[in-house]
Amino acid sequence: xxxxxxxxxxxxxxxxxxxxxxxxxxxxxxxxxxxxxxxxxxxxxxxxxxxxxxxxxxxxxxxxxxxxxxxxxxxxxxxxxxxxxxxxxxxxxxxxxxxxxxxxxxxxxxxxxxxxxxxxxxxxxxxxxxxxxxxxxxxxxxxxxxxxxxxxxxxxxxxxxxxxxxxxxxxxxxxxxxxxxxxxxxxxxxxxxxxxxxxxxxxxxxxxxxxxxxxxxxxxxxxxxxxxxxxxxxxxxxxxxxxxxxxxxxxxxxxxxxxxxxxxxxxxxxxxxx
Numbered sequence: 001x002x003x004x005x006x007x008x009x010x011x012x013x014x015x016x017x018x019x020x021x022x023x024x025x026x027x028x029x030x031x032x033x034x035x036x037x038x039x040x041x042x043x044x045x046x047x048x049x050x051x052x053x054x055x056x057x058x059x060x061x062x063x064x065x066x067x068x069x070x071x072x073x074x075x076x077x078x079x080x081x082x083x084x085x086x087x088x089x090x091x092x093x094x095x096x097x098x099x100x101x102x103x104x105x106x107x108x109x110x111x112x113x114x115x116x117x118x119x120x121x122x123x124x125x126x127x128x129x130x131x132x133x134x135x136x137x138x139x140x141x142x143x144x145x146x147x148x149x150x151x152x153x154x155x156x157x158x159x160x161x162x163x164x165x166x167x168x169x170x171x172x173x174x175x176x177x178x179x180x181x182x183x184x185x186x187x188x189x190x191x192x193x194x195x196x197x198x199x200x201x202x203x204x205x206x207x208x209x210x211x212x213x214x215x216x217x218x219x220x221x222x223x224x225x226x227x228x229x230x231x232x233x234x235x236x237x238x239x240x241x242x243x244x245x246x247x248x249x250x251x252x253x254x255x256x257x258x259x260x261x262x263x264x265x266x267x268x269x270x271x272x273x274x
Contacts, residue, residue: 015119015231018065020057021188030069034060037075043082058190059171066227081225094168102165109166109218112174113197120184120191121231122174126198131211163218167226170194193231201237208245212252219253233261 016022023031038044038060045054060078067074085091107130113123171192178191200208222229242263250258 015121015193016186016189018069019061019186019189019192021186023061027064027069030071031057031060031064034064034071034074034078037071038078041075041079043075043079058192062192062226062228066223077224077227084225090164090168094165097165105163105166109163112170112194116178116181116184116191117195118185120178120181120186121193121195122170122178122191123195123197126196128198128200128207128211129202131207131214163221164225167222167229171226171229193229195231196233198233198235199237200235200239200242203239205239205241205244208248212248216252219257223254223257230257230260235261235263238263238265 017024018027035044035046039046044060045051047053063074063078063081064071067077109126111125113125116122174194175191246263249261
């Protein structure tokens with residue numbers, strides 16, 4: 001697979017290409033150009049003798065990969081994200097968030113299993129069945145009554161106010177922890193993505209439909225502010241009507257997201273895991 005930047009240069013993509021330790025000469029040059037542009041606009045501070053850079057290369061490369069190494073487009077998204085974080089005081093909000101509030105949020109979203117694949121990428125488990133109408137209603141009520149609010153144009157605050165904390169935990173805790181593991185492929189490449197294992201067994205077609213807005217909000221947050229943190233989504237436990245749901249998913253999400261989705265049937269899994 002390949003990607004092409006604005007100048008028409010073809011660049012390789014797909015892990016580990018485009019990541020630290022696996023950059024082409026063109027990508028290395030584009031990264032330096034990206035830093036200069038962000039610095040000129042006041043969104044990036046290079047390292048000095050006494051201080052570290054304001055952002056590490058792992059983070060910068062996520063935004064570049066998300067925009068196919070097109071610098072103007074990546075700078076625009078990077079700047080928009082920085083403004084959003086500052087406006088909502090995310091660093092302080094994350095540090096001060098009530099623990100009980102945070103744990104209630106974790107129940108509704110993918111949980112890190114404590115395991116990684118052979119590349120060292122963390123595997124998160126998402127049990128969709130637990131997202132019942134009752135659970136979602138309770139989540140929305142708690143979000144509305146919380147003092148921890150985050151506002152983003154086009155996304156309902158009630159369904160958005162706590163989700164960002166889980167992404168912060170993923171990029172600031174889980175991924176650095178997985179990076180420290182040595183028995184993995186590409187040991188010199190920091191971990192900056194995750195794999196979501198989505199179990200849809202026992203989920204009815206109406207529940208899938210009722211969750212569409214919830215899933216779109218989560219996808220919008222990830223795409224805009226935590227780009228290129230998703231390596232792939234593996235769906236298991238699919239019901240017989242799932243082709244109908246898959247048709248919906250292809251309309252709900254962009255092509256880049258759906259290209260990362262793998263659907264495993266019973267014949268694709270080991271006997272002990274069916």
